[in-house]
Amino acid sequence: MALEINGTTYEQDEEGYLVDLGSWNADVATALAAEEDVELTDEHWDIINFLREYYEEYQIAPAVRVLTKAVGKRLGKEKGNSKYLYSLFPYGPGKQACKYAGLPKPTGCV
Amino acid sequence: MATKKFMFVNRKAPYGTVYALESLEVVLISAAFEQDVSLAFIDDGVYQIAKGQDTTGIGQKNFSATYKALGDYEINKLYVEKESLEERGLTLDDLMDLTWEDEDDDYEEKPSIHLVDRADMAGIMAQQEVVISF
Amino acid sequence: MAMLHIVNKSPFERVAFESCLNHASAGDSILMIEDAAVGAVKNTRFSESIEAALKDKSVYVLSGDLAARGLSEDRIITGVTAVDYAGFVDLTVDNDTTQSWL
Structure with missing residues (x-):
């Protein structure tokens, strides 16, 4: 699989995750979301940016439980719950948000 | 699901073999099952949590930063064997500062590393219900 | 015939x-790579064996493997030389033969 944006090709694995983390940019996130009929809002971007920062620091994508707790601490209690995260990423905040953020699927996420 | 006492025993240096990374991945997965997880670092396993690892010279991914995420996964019992450090010319100061935030104590940062001697380590191991050794 | 181990x-x-x-x-060279790099460090259970070997052999450690395990070069046994690739x-090249101790 591959994405084509403005003449550049971005390789994806069989589940649509970006193969080369380093090639990610905001246009890639928008295109990956568009493939699943999702239009990214500021609320989506808060989570995507958080995930990228987490990965930069710890070299892993956090498990959903960890993500939920961390979002609550960082962005406020009303956002630190799975209902809110699932409203943004109905296919699962771990799987879907990590995909748009250009990260591998979280460890332990099937 | 009933909670069991799980211990992952780490005995190998990182990078030379795949055991350290495999263990870390299993540990992260195990956190999803909400078990009572602890980690033991004995023998060459103590090098896994050494400070200042730099893998640029060997072209492998440096996964040492991931140990710092264990606190987020509520894995905060990391037992390090004193004799294993000493035999390798290492001290606690040579290890990363690994902590966890105690939600019930105003998010206070507490140390995850517990230095224990060999006899204590044997005792902790004896209390486990499941021990997985790498 | 000098050998690199x-x-x-x-x-x-x-x-x-x-x-x-x-x-x-005597006259052989020993190079520590990968997990063996931890053997280059001072004041360990093994350091006396390296010190004994240094009397009539040359001992080296691959610097990248040392750094990967969080060990700085100032910790290695006096007489052991850190080398890059x-x-x-x-x-x-300098030795006639090479033996890998797997």
Whole structure:
């Protein structure tokens, strides 16, 4: 699989995750979301940016439980719950948000 | 699901073999099952949590930063064997500062590393219900 | 005939390193790579064996493997030389034969 944006090709694995983390940019996130009929809002971007920062620091994508707790601490209690995260990423905040953020699927996420 | 006492025993240096990374991945997965997880670092396993690892010279991914995420996964019992450090010319100061935030104590940062001697380590191991050794 | 002995197992875990030291001859070179790099450090259970080998052999450690395990070069045993990959190549050229202690 591959994405084509403005003449550049971005390789994806069989589940649509970006193969080369380093090639990610905001246009890639928008295109990956568009493939699943999702239009990214500021609320989506808060989570995507958080995930990228987490990965930069710890070299892993956090498990959903960890993500939920961390979002609550960082962005406020009303956002630190799975209902809110699932409203943004109905296919699962771990799987879907990590995909748009250009990260591998979280460890332990099937 | 009933909670069991799980211990992952780490005995190998990182990078030379795949055991350290495999263990870390299993540990992260195990956190999803909400078990009572602890980690033991004995023998060459103590090098896994050494400070200042730099893998640029060997072209492998440096996964040492991931140990710092264990606190987020509520894995905060990391037992390090004193004799294993000493035999390798290492001290606690040579290890990363690994902590966890105690939600019930105003998010206070507490140390995850517990230095224990060999006899204590044997005792902790004896209390486990499941021990997985790498 | 000088031989380069390459060791990649931790001396704390396997006997390969010890066996290498027991079989290396005067004038030979020993290079620690991968997990064996931890054997280069001062004041360990194994350091006396390296110090004994240094009396009539040259001992080297691959710097990248040392750094990967969080060990700085100022911690290595006096007399042991840290080398990079180019130094590794030089050692294979400078010696008549090479033996890997797997």
